[in-house]
Amino acid sequence: MLGGMGALATADFYRRLVQRTPAGSDQAHLPVLVWADPAVPDRTAALLGEGPSPVPALAEGARWLQRAGVSCIAVPCNTAHAYVEQLSGATGAGVLDMIRAALETAARRVHGLERVGVLATRGTRLTGLYERAGARLGLDVVQVPASVQEEYVDAAIRAVMGGADPTGPERWIATAAESLQGQGDQAVVAACTEIPLVSGAAARVLPLVDSTDALAEAAVARLWRPTSGVRTGERIG
Amino acid sequence: MLGGMGALATADFYRRLVQRTPAGSDQAHLPVLVWADPAVPDRTAALLGEGPSPVPALAEGARWLQRAGVSCIAVPCNTAHAYVEQLSGATGAGVLDMIRAALETAARRVHGLERVGVLATRGTRLTGLYERAGARLGLDVVQVPASVQEEYVDAAIRAVMGGADPTGPERWIATAAESLQGQGDQAVVAACTEIPLVSGAAARVLPLVDSTDALAEAAVARLWRPTSGVRTGERIG
Numbered sequence: 001m002l003g004g005m006g007a008l009a010t011a012d013f014y015r016r017l018v019q020r021t022p023a024g025s026d027q028a029h030l031p032v033l034v035w036a037d038p039a040v041p042d043r044t045a046a047l048l049g050e051g052p053s054p055v056p057a058l059a060e061g062a063r064w065l066q067r068a069g070v071s072c073i074a075v076p077c078n079t080a081h082a083y084v085e086q087l088s089g090a091t092g093a094g095v096l097d098m099i100r101a102a103l104e105t106a107a108r109r110v111h112g113l114e115r116v117g118v119l120a121t122r123g124t125r126l127t128g129l130y131e132r133a134g135a136r137l138g139l140d141v142v143q144v145p146a147s148v149q150e151e152y153v154d155a156a157i158r159a160v161m162g163g164a165d166p167t168g169p170e171r172w173i174a175t176a177a178e179s180l181q182g183q184g185d186q187a188v189v190a191a192c193t194e195i196p197l198v199s200g201a202a203a204r205v206l207p208l209v210d211s212t213d214a215l216a217e218a219a220v221a222r223l224w225r226p227t228s229g230v231r232t233g234e235r236i237g
Numbered sequence: 238m239l240g241g242m243g244a245l246a247t248a249d250f251y252r253r254l255v256q257r258t259p260a261g262s263d264q265a266h267l268p269v270l271v272w273a274d275p276a277v278p279d280r281t282a283a284l285l286g287e288g289p290s291p292v293p294a295l296a297e298g299a300r301w302l303q304r305a306g307v308s309c310i311a312v313p314c315n316t317a318h319a320y321v322e323q324l325s326g327a328t329g330a331g332v333l334d335m336i337r338a339a340l341e342t343a344a345r346r347v348h349g350l351e352r353v354g355v356l357a358t359r360g361t362r363l364t365g366l367y368e369r370a371g372a373r374l375g376l377d378v379v380q381v382p383a384s385v386q387e388e389y390v391d392a393a394i395r396a397v398m399g400g401a402d403p404t405g406p407e408r409w410i411a412t413a414a415e416s417l418q419g420q421g422d423q424a425v426v427a428a429c430t431e432i433p434l435v436s437g438a439a440a441r442v443l444p445l446v447d448s449t450d451a452l453a454e455a456a457v458a459r460l461w462r463p464t465s466g467v468r469t470g471e472r473i474g
Contacts, residue, residue, distance in 0.1 A: 001271075003269075004266065004268065004269070005263075006263040006266070007255040007258070007260070007263060007266035007267075007269075008252070008255045008256070010251070010255075010269075011248060011251040011252035011254075011255050012252070014247070014248040014251055014252075014271075015245070015248040015249070015251075015252065017248075018244040018245045018247075018248050019245070019400070021244070021400075022400075023244070023275075023399075023400060024399055024400070025398060025399050026242075026243040026244060026275055026398035026399070027275050027276060027279070028275070029241065029243070029244035029275040030244075030275070031241065031273065031274045031275060031276065032240075032241070032244075032247075032271065032273045033271065033272055033273070034238075034251075034269065034270065034271035034273075035270055035305075036268065036269045036270070036271075037268045038260075038263055038264050038265070038266040038267070038268060039264060039268065042264070064305055068272075068301055161262060161263035162260075162261055162262050162263070163256070163258075163259075163260060163261070
């Protein structure tokens with residue numbers, strides 16, 4: 001696991017990975033290695049051309065995980081997925097695709113899904129990651145208006161990263177979900193790993209897919225084998 | 238962090254470490270490395286002479302963390318503390334003392350504390366770790382009767398490790414706390430990292446100290462520095 005983006009989101013992904021694993025005993029869980037450096041340069045700032053690239057720091061972490069023998073890497077940060085190709089190119093590491101996992105979960109959850117709203121960082125929006133992945137799955141991906149992005153989504157993400165009281169962010173994310181509902185979206189993807197930490201109220205507005213949970217589910221599907229309760233011997237990093 | 242003992246307890250420790258860190262922004266959090274192999278041999282079985290020693294597996298993890306430059310190691314498993322001296326001897330790694338952290342927290346929490354009850358694995362009981370640490374702090378450490386240990390405490394730990402529904406374990410841990418209260422104890426230490434996951438009801442019986450949280454607090458006190466919001470540069474493993 002390449003984590004630390006942010007710190008609480010990494011701990012949240014870890015918990016979901018454990019809870020998604022159908023292990024009947026403690027010994028049957030997946031071996032996990034985590035490299036979490038909160039000093040990885042801000043991904044959105046880099047995408048906006050306002051800060052250094054996170055790739056060198058991510059590649060350092062990926063190489064460290066590879067030396068320990070991990071068979072695939074999970075990066076519980078949607079925005080960092082803009083750098084996954086560069087990261088794989090630099091290190092040869094296989095990285096689970098969180099964006100695709102989230103959209104596939106949405107398509108499974110809502111029958112006949114055509115329009116799906118996305119709540120993400122400005123960085124993720126800029127990259128068009130969700131739009132491209134949606135096109136491959138036949139889904140129209142819709143973003144909130146710029147004013148909603150700034151006033152509600154960005155503010156909520158910053159507040160969660162800073163460890164602020166979740167009451168305000170909960171309300172802001174619900175307001176953003178209402179905006180998507182008003183645009184005719186049938187579901188919403190919490191497409192930043194900070195958002196599921198404050199998306200309880202939003203989930204009462206529209207069916208909500210948690211990208212953190214979708215990544216955990218994809219990791220378990222890829223790595224865990226129930227054969228006599230014995231692990232595959234593969235490690236997740 | 239040397240984790241995986243158990244899997245959910247490790248994720249729980251990770252979350253508490255983040256939440257205990259007074260970082261005002263995401264970049265100000267501590268860098269964390271985790272090596273979590275659920276295949277580390279069972280600590281209690283080893284202490285009872287019924288299974289292999291966990292030391293070689295723990296030492297492998299410790300050496301891997303050391304190569305990545307961690308300055309101290311947290312082991313969120315009380316029973317594994319029986320092997321901390323061997324582990325430090327084999328690797329030279331500095332390990333945070335979870336047992337002492339938990340008892341110091343109890344002494345701070347309950348004014349005039351003299352008798353403190355401990356809910357732990359059979360392995361931790363056998364080692365006398367809490368009794369010796371208590372003696373150094375002037376505290377009498379008391380265990381539950383053997384029948385309560387087996388019927389309630391061991392059963393709850395096993396259930397949490399296996400991912401069972403928490404309703405039963407919650408009730409069993411509360412029953413064990415009532416037993417300690419009946420023996421005249423003034424506080425209880427949840428001295429197995431699985432127990433805080435099901436100790437809500439027990440905390441209404443007696444003041445309850447969560448060993449996972451005490452370790453997180455000790456790690457933050459040791460590593461985090463507020464100087465201009467900049468980290469010390471030290472890593473926790």
